[in-house]
Structure formats: structure tokens, C-alpha cells
Amino acid sequence: MTDFEECYKAVLKLRGIKSTKQRLAVLEVLCKSDALTAEEIFLNLRDSFLNLSLSTVYRILDTLSKNSVVTKSGLMEGGRALYEITPAAHRHNLICEKCHKITPLRDCPLAEYENDIEKKTGYAISGHKLEVYGICPNCK
């Protein structure tokens, strides 16, 4: 068993989720890239799995999202949802409008802004979604 599997088995156990080879495989694929659709994950795994169904991938992503192991992005380009391993730190993505390359952004300038809004509107702010768009150096 690889180090990778060991690690994610522990992560799942911690959350009370059973380890199955499908779940570990989904996590492995997600670890290798920034954000993928359910179908992209499915296609990545179809080769290595004799039988794997797309609905299983959806169910796994749902389970892992609910347990904060993965995060469902709000992007939804063309109606498709994107999933990624939940970043340890709060993070946003910078997305190239041509090649769709995703560059993670480290800092988030919104903490103060949220405080402000909380006072002005009376909402209890729970979070936000921020995605920045542009053209990456390669595509320029």
C-alpha cells in the first residue's frame, strides 16, 4: 500500500467514513490536479477500474463534500460542478478564460469586509465565494 493510501485512509477514518478503493482512487485523482468535474474524475479512473460508475463518483463526492474532505466549487462552468480537495487554508482561484488553467491565490482580502457587512446589514456572515478571471501569461 502506498503512502498516499495510508494517509487518506487515516483521513477518512478520522471522519468516520469507510475506506473503499473507489473513495481512495477519487481522492488520489483529486490530489493530482486542482479542480475537476465529476465526469473528469470518472474518466481518469475508468481505465484503472473494470467497473466504476459515474453515479458512484457523484455519491463519493457528495459524501466527501459533506465531510469537508473535498470542496464543491461555485464555478459551475457550463452547468458542471467542480470539485477539489479542501484546501487547508482558505483559498481562492484565479481562472484563465482561455485555457481554463487554475492558479490558486493565497491571500484573501475579505475578512475585514465581512465584518463591515455584518455590521451594516445585520446578517450573520458565514462565508463567501470569490473567483477571479483573467488571461494567463501563456495565453496572452
Next chain:
Amino acid sequence: MTDFEECYKAVLKLRGIKSTKQRLAVLEVLCKSDALTAEEIFLNLRDSFLNLSLSTVYRILDTLSKNSVVTKSGLMEGGRALYEITPAAHRHNLICEKCHKITPLRDCPLAEYENDIEKKTGYAISGHKLEVYGICPNCK
């Protein structure tokens, strides 16, 4: 003909889009609320229109989006897209997670942040999407 119709007829003419009663009706509904799904718009109009089809609403929203008259929000809660009249000024929404009430936010703290990112990443930044979530005063 109402002032409203006059106004939006002019807007459409300016963009080279033909004025039809369906298009004006969609615009009128959108003017009265903050952000709606295609189906909500359809239901709003169904009473006043003998025959109106949902696909027409989708086609109108598509046309108007492409011409920047309306803006398709990235929110997509539960897979449904939200549409609103393109705000004259750059604006973001604060969304209640219980009742889905939408409160527009006036200020945007991201201009400097975008400059920063542009320098650090080499991207040509074209814009961003920001939505803030929380519980509104009523639902608390």
C-alpha cells in the same frame, strides 16, 4: 405604452436587438426583483401571457446575457442559474442561506487586490465573481 417599455425598447434598439413583447416582459419582471431563475420569470409571466414557453424565456435570457443587458450569476444553487439586470455599477450579492433573500452590496474591496494579483501572477485580470453567504436578520 408605459415609460418602462419606452425605456427598454431604446435599450434593445441600441444593441440591435428586436423588441418583442416577450423580451420587454422579461425585462420588466427582472427590473422588479433582484435575481431570479428562468423558471421564476416564466411563472411570473405565465398569468399575463396566454402562451409563453419556458424555452423562450431561456432564449431571451441567453440573448440578453450575450448583449450584457442581463447578467447570469455564478451562484447556481441546486443547479439553477440566476439572472439579473446588469447592474450599472459593479456590485455583489449577499445571500441568506435560509430564505435565499438577496441583499445587494454596494462597495467592492477588490480593486487593489486585483492589481496585486496582476503583478504577482502575470495574468491580465478581467474581472471576478464574489458572493457572500450568511443568515439574514429575519431568519436568525
Next chain:
DNA sequence: GTCTTTGCAAATCATTTGCATGGAA
């Protein structure tokens, strides 16, 4: 009159669900 838009129904796409079987603890 010409070309675009609409209504309707059928098609499509992403995602979800029911149910019997297989697998993890």
C-alpha cells in the same frame, strides 16, 4: 416580404435515486 423570434415537443446534459449485490468493519 424577409428574416428573426416564438411555441411546442422532443432531445440533451448533469446529477440523483431505487434496488439488488458486493464489500468493509
Next chain:
DNA sequence: TTCCATGCAAATGATTTGCAAAGAC
């Protein structure tokens, strides 16, 4: 052994499309 997870196929929900008829300019 006891449930929970999976595969498959069918269902659902949002959105799109083909085509003939109605409408805008």
C-alpha cells in the same frame, strides 16, 4: 454478520434544440 457502498439502469431537473407558424422591421 451487519450495514454501508457500489453498479446498473431508470428517473429527474435544468437547459437546449428542431421545426413550423407568428411577428418585427
